Amino acid sequence: MTMSEGDLAVARINFVRQQTLEPQPPPSSMTGPVGWLRENLFSTPFNIVLTILIALLFLWIVPDMLRYLIFDAVWSGADRTVCLITPERPVVGACWPFVFERLPYFIYGSYPIPERWRVDVFFVMLAVAIVWLLWLNAPRRDLGVIYAFVVTPVCSYILLSGWSLIGLPKVDTVLWGGVLVTIVVSAVGIVISLPLGILLALGRRSAMPAVKLFSVIFIEFVRGVPLVTVLFMASVMLPLFVPEHLSPDKLLRALIGIAMFASAYMAEVVRAGLAAIPKGQFEGAQAVGLGYWQMMRLIVLPQALKITIPNIVNTYIGLFKDTTLVFIVGIFDLLRTIEVSRIDPKWAAPSTSATGYAVAAFFYLICCYGMSRYAQETEKRLRKADRR
Amino acid sequence: MSTELKAGSPPASVPFYNDPKVRSIAYQIALCLVVAGLIYGAASNAIENLQRARIASGFGFWDNIAGFDISQTLISYSNTSTYGRAFWVGLLNTLLVAGLGIIFATILGFIIGIARLSKNWLVNKAATFYVETIRNLPLLLQLLFWYNAVLKALPDLRDSVKIPGGIYLNNRGLFMPAPSAQAGFGFVELTLLVGVIGAIAYRYWARKRQEQTGQQAPVFLVSLGLIVGLPLLVFLLAGMPLKFDFPEAGRFNIAGGLEVVPEFAALLFGLSIYTAAFIAEVVRAGILAVSHGQTEASYSLGMKPGPTLRLIIVPQAMRVIIPPLTSQYLNLTKNSSLAVAIGYPDLVQVFTGTVLNQTGQAVEVVAITMAVYLTISLVTSFLMNVYNSRVKLVER
Numbered sequence: 001m002t003m004s005e006g007d008l009a010v011a012r013i014n015f016v017r018q019q020t021l022e023p024q025p026p027p028s029s030m031t032g033p034v035g036w037l038r039e040n041l042f043s044t045p046f047n048i049v050l051t052i053l054i055a056l057l058f059l060w061i062v063p064d065m066l067r068y069l070i071f072d073a074v075w076s077g078a079d080r081t082v083c084l085i086t087p088e089r090p091v092v093g094a095c096w097p098f099v100f101e102r103l104p105y106f107i108y109g110s111y112p113i114p115e116r117w118r119v120d121v122f123f124v125m126l127a128v129a130i131v132w133l134l135w136l137n138a139p140r141r142d143l144g145v146i147y148a149f150v151v152t153p154v155c156s157y158i159l160l161s162g163w164s165l166i167g168l169p170k171v172d173t174v175l176w177g178g179v180l181v182t183i184v185v186s187a188v189g190i191v192i193s194l195p196l197g198i199l200l201a202l203g204r205r206s207a208m209p210a211v212k213l214f215s216v217i218f219i220e221f222v223r224g225v226p227l228v229t230v231l232f233m234a235s236v237m238l239p240l241f242v243p244e245h246l247s248p249d250k251l252l253r254a255l256i257g258i259a260m261f262a263s264a265y266m267a268e269v270v271r272a273g274l275a276a277i278p279k280g281q282f283e284g285a286q287a288v289g290l291g292y293w294q295m296m297r298l299i300v301l302p303q304a305l306k307i308t309i310p311n312i313v314n315t316y317i318g319l320f321k322d323t324t325l326v327f328i329v330g331i332f333d334l335l336r337t338i339e340v341s342r343i344d345p346k347w348a349a350p351s352t353s354a355t356g357y358a359v360a361a362f363f364y365l366i367c368c369y370g371m372s373r374y375a376q377e378t379e380k381r382l383r384k385a386d387r388r
Numbered sequence: 389m390s391t392e393l394k395a396g397s398p399p400a401s402v403p404f405y406n407d408p409k410v411r412s413i414a415y416q417i418a419l420c421l422v423v424a425g426l427i428y429g430a431a432s433n434a435i436e437n438l439q440r441a442r443i444a445s446g447f448g449f450w451d452n453i454a455g456f457d458i459s460q461t462l463i464s465y466s467n468t469s470t471y472g473r474a475f476w477v478g479l480l481n482t483l484l485v486a487g488l489g490i491i492f493a494t495i496l497g498f499i500i501g502i503a504r505l506s507k508n509w510l511v512n513k514a515a516t517f518y519v520e521t522i523r524n525l526p527l528l529l530q531l532l533f534w535y536n537a538v539l540k541a542l543p544d545l546r547d548s549v550k551i552p553g554g555i556y557l558n559n560r561g562l563f564m565p566a567p568s569a570q571a572g573f574g575f576v577e578l579t580l581l582v583g584v585i586g587a588i589a590y591r592y593w594a595r596k597r598q599e600q601t602g603q604q605a606p607v608f609l610v611s612l613g614l615i616v617g618l619p620l621l622v623f624l625l626a627g628m629p630l631k632f633d634f635p636e637a638g639r640f641n642i643a644g645g646l647e648v649v650p651e652f653a654a655l656l657f658g659l660s661i662y663t664a665a666f667i668a669e670v671v672r673a674g675i676l677a678v679s680h681g682q683t684e685a686s687y688s689l690g691m692k693p694g695p696t697l698r699l700i701i702v703p704q705a706m707r708v709i710i711p712p713l714t715s716q717y718l719n720l721t722k723n724s725s726l727a728v729a730i731g732y733p734d735l736v737q738v739f740t741g742t743v744l745n746q747t748g749q750a751v752e753v754v755a756i757t758m759a760v761y762l763t764i765s766l767v768t769s770f771l772m773n774v775y776n777s778r779v780k781l782v783e784r
Contacts, residue, residue, distance in 0.1 A: 040509035047508045054510045210416035214423060224765035225758045226722035232740050233758070236750040240437045241430035321526040328729055335529060342536075354537040360529050368524035 068093040069358065074351075083349040094355040098347045105341060106359065109177015109332045115169070118159045119180050125152050126187065134374060149191060160184070173251040177332035179363070181251070185258055185323040185333065190316055192259040197266025202296065204271055215267070222264035227325050231257045235329040254326045262319045269315050273308030274300065306382065313375035317368050335360055434751065441748070449747045450475075456742055458733045460649050471743050478738030479760060485655050485734065486721040492660035493720060494713075497667025504672050515668065522665035528726055530662055535654035535730040542650075545642070554634040556642055562653060565632035566646035572629035579622040580615070587611040651732035655724065663720045670716060674709035675701065707779055714772045718765055725761075735760060 029035060041051045072093030074083050083095035099106075108116050129152045132144035160180075162170035176184070203215030222230065234257030239247045248256070277300055285295035305312070327336045338356040341347065404410050438445055450472045457467050462480045465473055503515035522530075540559050543549060548558040556563040587610070594605035623629075635645025678701050686696040727734035728741055735757060744753040 040507065043507065047511075050506075050508055050511050054514050058514070208412050208416050210420055214419065220766075221758075221762065224762040226725040226736070226761055228725040228728060228736055229740065229754065229758050229761065232736075232744075233754050236744065237434075237754055240434045240750060243433055244437065244440075317524070321524075324526040324528040325726070327528060328726075335526070335532070339532065350541060353541070354533075357529060357533045357537055361525055361533075364526055364529065365521065365524050369520065372520075372524065 068354075080345075080347050080349045080352070083347075083351055085350065092349075092351055094358065095347070095349060095351045096355065098341070098352050099355060099359055102337075102341045102347075105178060106334060106337050107179045109180060109337055110175040111177065111180065112171060112175065115162075115171055118168070118171075122156050122159055122180075123183075125155060126183065153187075153191060156184075173249050176251065178337045179334050181326070181332060182323055182334045184251075185255060185326055185331075186316075186320045188255050189258045189262040189319045189323065193262035193266040193315075193319070194312070196259070196263035198270050198301065200263060200267035201270035201274060204267065205274060219264045219267050222261055223268070227257075227261050227322055228328055230261050231325060231329045233257065234260075250329070251331060254329055254331050257329075258319070258323065258326070261322070262315070265315050265318070266312070269308055269311045270304065272311065273304035276307055277304050309382070310375045310379045313371055313378070317371045317375075320367060320371070321364065334363060438751075443748045445749065445751070447752055449743075449749055449752070452747075454743070454746075456746070458738060459731075460652060460733055471747070474738050474743060475735070475756070478733060478735040481732070481738075482721075482724055482727075482734040482736075485652060485659070485727070485732070486724050489656055489659040489663065489720050489724065490717050492656070493663035493667055493716075496660060496664035497716075498671055500664060500668035501671030501675070504668060505675060519665045519668050522662060523669075527658060527662045527723055528729055531654060531658040531726055531730055534657050535650065539650040539654050545637075548637060548642075554632070554645070556635055556637060559650065560642075561650050562648040563635040563642045564646045564648070565634045566644070568631050568633050570629040570631055572626040575626055576619050576623045576629070580619040583614040583616075583618045587614045590614070649732075651727070651730050654730055655727050655732045655734075658726075659720055659723060662723070663716055666716050666719070667713060670709055670712045671705075673712075674705040677708045678704045710779075711772065711776060714768060718768055721764060722761060 025031070026035075029038060042048045070093070072091050073096055074092060074094070075096050077083070077097040080095075080098075082097065083092055085092050104116075108119055111119055129144070129148035132138050132141065133148050138144060158166075159168070160171065160176070161173065162168040164170065200215050200219055203211045204219060206212050206215070231254060234253045235250065238253050238256065242248070281299055281303065282295065285299040290298065324333060324335045326333050327339070332340070338360050342353045342356040405414075435445075451470050453467075454469055454471050454474045455467050456474075458465055458474065458477055460481060461477045462484060463473075463477060465477045500515045500518055503511050504519065506512050506515070542557060542559040545558050545560060548556040550556060554565045590605075590610050591607050594607050598604055633644050633646075635642045635647075682700055682704065683696060686700045687693075691700070724734055725736040728737040731737065740753055740757050744750060747753070
């Protein structure tokens, strides 16, 4: 059967395209900045309303804040008169000369001026310790641990409080203040709470009823009450409980309170880490004949601490923020030095308070945000190790 | 090689001090002795120190006249009341600020937490910024900021900010009209009670009917009508038996009305805003913990987004959310003790501050304060454990 001319002519009219079309670019409203805006900001009427509201909020706050902190701010002057509202200057922003003048006080408190180099040395030693511990590719990190947990605390103590044998005059802790005290209190809390917390966590999981009971009572008691009352207890009850001549000074009392508090919280964090270790790890360790402490030191704790590092850092962030509470029992930490300075008659002006608090906020934000970023990075790194 | 192991008795070669049982008992006895020694030493020192300082011990001070004033009291109190009365005033103030704080922090926290999951980029980033900033600033700093830099910086009495509706705002606080019930208001209260009971009964009936027949009832609308509509109707019928006591601005003070002291406002603001940031994270983690397959399964069964959220996602997220949420509530309650820094008369400020200073009875006062917080914590965690064991997923 052959096709007639007419049939062929019909067959030549193709209703189906034989070459593939070049792919068209997506409509411009779906890609690029416009598409992104549509997708992320204006996808539904509700979203449009939200976007506009947030944008208005943003426009309301940010320019005002910039004006207050920079454009309307006072940058130089000798005392409060420059920061006062006058007919010629109806709007006054932040009072920066106050901060410039009081900065040494915010950092060192009343630490004697000729001895302040000792505090600087302490800051440098601490910075070295932190970098050595946290920088993953640092050389000899095992030495770093000894340096951070043994060498630095001993040297810092001698350096800061003085030792007449090597010619460093004594500096009473009443004179310490500002960032120095904030750092000392949090460093002591951080260094003490980890080992003590581990011991308490192990005690809480111990098979020995008496050990378990004491650990549980301590942890639950301290976690059940506010830090303020723990600090009050340390500052008003501790002197009663020891013979008069041994009575600890104010700073030491607060340190004891903070260390107790932080240890109880750390114990629960470590306990969660221990609970996450499969039973087989314990049994395996026992099967190869390890004793309790060997099992914990070599098998269980390294794994438990590794998985709980982010939580440990979070506890440290909480501790760092909580150190501000020593303010309440009369210790001159950073916040209290700011509080004292802002009501000083030389500088007390309407904008001084907010300026002082802005400085404190900046300090705590940098420190805490840095720590939390580090915790997040660690978490990411550890998750990589678990990926198959 | 034919040594026989007898079950139950350790091999003879192990000396008794290596026997785990003996060792464990020895450790525990040593620990008990150390703790007992510490307690004995502390107690005897305390007795000696207290006697030397001539401080009375015991709870006799409870009924003595306090002789100081408290700026905010929920129960009648004057400077001729006893220390015991002051304790109750402080405790009630703590509970008031904690209760209101929990409500505000929960609302704000849920909004921010859901906003952090929003697909709207701007909303998402704003919520993230809020959480990161607020969480990384010490609460005490925030409280001082609200109190000293915001509320105390308000204009003084003469230049009070006047808000329509008879509200005055100045650096002594916020003054609002105080509602006072007139004759006949009792009926409205009674209707409200009836409405609440009716709503609960209706909900119970609707659930029973749904279990039996599968038919759903408009529970929300009916409850709204019973709880809000009915009392409102009675209120209007009874001729609006509610009078407002407006604050009057005098020369030196504002008289009448309802006064919110700036200390209370600062503490409530600070606590709510701070805790909301933590609650937001709890909520976000809870919602993310519900697998997306649940949403898809629900849609494929033909459920609408609303019921999916209400019946599938939220109940499962709540299991994850509630335990950490409770500990945030406890944190808020404990953090309310920071009131002492800005002078709001809570338990710690009144009792551990003023009463301790006046009586010098550190041991008793601190012990009572701690016991109160401890009781609140333990009761809450007990209730939470009960709740948790009821709602937790039963696997296999």
